Amino acid sequence: MRNVTITLEDETANWARVWSAAHQTSVSRMLGELLAEKMRAEEQYSLAMESYLSFPPMPLTQHPYPNRDAAHER
Numbered sequence: 001m002r003n004v005t006i007t008l009e010d011e012t013a014n015w016a017r018v019w020s021a022a023h024q025t026s027v028s029r030m031l032g033e034l035l036a037e038k039m040r041a042e043e044q045y046s047l048a049m050e051s052y053l054s055f056p057p058m059p060l061t062q063h064p065y066p067n068r069d070a071a072h073e074r
Contacts, residue, residue, distance in 0.1 A: 006031070 008016065016027045023030070058064065065071075 013027075016030065020027045020030050
C-alpha cells in the first residue's frame with residue numbers, strides 16, 4: 001500500500017466524509033476502490049479494443065448487408 005495526498009474542494013471532501021460514514025468505510029478506502037474499479041474498466045476496454053482490432057477489416061467492395069431496395073422489397 002502507498003499513501004498519497006489529494007486536494008479536494010471543501011464541498012467534495014464533506015460529501016466524501018458523509019458518504020463514507022454512511023457506508024461504514026473511510027474516504028481513503030472509498031477512493032482506493034473507485035480508482036481500482038476505474039483501472040479495471042480501462043484494462044477491460046483495452047483488451048476488448050485489442051481483440052476487436054485483431055480481426056482484419058472487411059473489404060469495402062463486399063456488401064454483407066442487402067442494399068436499400070432489396071431490404072424494402074414487398
